[in-house]
Amino acid sequence: MTTDRTPPPGAPLTGPVAVSVQEVRKRYGDRQAVDGISLDVQRGEFFGLLGPNGAGKTTLIEIVEGLRQADSGTVEVLGERPWPRNTALLPRIGVQTQASAFFVRQTAREHLATVAGLYRKDAAAADRTLETVALTEQRDVLVENLSGGQRQRLAIASALVHDPELIFLDEPTAALDPQARRDLWEVLRALKGEGRTIVYTTHHLDEAEALCDRVAILVAGRIAALDSPHRLVAAAGAPARLLVPAGRIGVAQAAALDGVDRVSEQGGSLVLETAAPGRVLQAVDALTGLDGVMTRTATLEDVYLELTGHHHGPDAGRTPAHTTESPA
Numbered sequence: 001m002t003t004d005r006t007p008p009p010g011a012p013l014t015g016p017v018a019v020s021v022q023e024v025r026k027r028y029g030d031r032q033a034v035d036g037i038s039l040d041v042q043r044g045e046f047f048g049l050l051g052p053n054g055a056g057k058t059t060l061i062e063i064v065e066g067l068r069q070a071d072s073g074t075v076e077v078l079g080e081r082p083w084p085r086n087t088a089l090l091p092r093i094g095v096q097t098q099a100s101a102f103f104v105r106q107t108a109r110e111h112l113a114t115v116a117g118l119y120r121k122d123a124a125a126a127d128r129t130l131e132t133v134a135l136t137e138q139r140d141v142l143v144e145n146l147s148g149g150q151r152q153r154l155a156i157a158s159a160l161v162h163d164p165e166l167i168f169l170d171e172p173t174a175a176l177d178p179q180a181r182r183d184l185w186e187v188l189r190a191l192k193g194e195g196r197t198i199v200y201t202t203h204h205l206d207e208a209e210a211l212c213d214r215v216a217i218l219v220a221g222r223i224a225a226l227d228s229p230h231r232l233v234a235a236a237g238a239p240a241r242l243l244v245p246a247g248r249i250g251v252a253q254a255a256a257l258d259g260v261d262r263v264s265e266q267g268g269s270l271v272l273e274t275a276a277p278g279r280v281l282q283a284v285d286a287l288t289g290l291d292g293v294m295t296r297t298a299t300l301e302d303v304y305l306e307l308t309g310h311h312h313g314p315d316a317g318r319t320p321a322h323t324t325e326s327p328a
């Protein structure tokens, strides 16, 4: 049984478990791809699996999906063992992969109706799912003529058309332009809103932060962190940065402000690092006013880079991709 264990950090205190992974290991030759991973995914949860290339995400997911056999450990999916290959699970799970295959000479609707037929679902299920992923307008467009974003949505629709309880999505927003990515986020949020459990692999940390209830960060086959993005960021205790346009206050003056830990000059701004942004903002306000002053707070990407060893020092947070910016 999986329900009598202490819930993982950030998880609801009670609640049914969709996926339970206990001490799972998988070795390829001398490469320990998965090295004793334990985690639970709650039903209805949007769970992110993050980690650098080669961290073991795909191997773990494929073990959970029943596509690979673990060397040791136990896995339960919707209360069942996925290995040996458990066909009773197939109608209950949906899988979208980077290698999702399409019937390219069919229209979007024909393609989806074909997939629906494989699960003994009717064409109405295809129409409903096209609506869910906002592809109704493109229903009569040949798959080969769909844009990249539309194809990604069709791949998700193909994983959804049989109405699964649990969905595995592998980098569904890879190669999408920013607007298409944001549009897809709305589709994914709607899926969660329907109560489905989603296991989500991505290299986009902003996306994980925006969508996931909890994330596991894998490093070299082990879990380096597992919690809600918010709690991971808060626990990391990374400093906030206040950016004051250059020339408004001097470096020494800024360094002397109560609560300022470090001051540097970067790209036309004076950057004040602090663990007490409220206090420092007040002090800056009193000195020069807050016009043009920006704050940058730590993000999940900062936590990730710290854990995965790719943090390039205190300036890393200056890159917009690493930070959220908001007017002070």
Ligand SMILES: Nc1ncnc2c1ncn2[C@@H]1O[C@H](COP(=O)(O)OP(=O)(O)OP(=O)(O)O)[C@@H](O)[C@H]1O
Pocket: 028, 029, 031, 032, 033, 051, 052, 053, 054, 055, 056, 057, 058, 059, 060
């Ligand atoms: N079939 C295989 N045979 C041998 N080694 C493998 C096999 N599959 C994966 N590996 C190795 O196991 C390790 C984990 O790979 P895995 O694909 O699970 O990582 P990943 O986190 O999904 O990476 P990515 O983000 O690049 O998809 C890597 O070192 C990989 O080279």
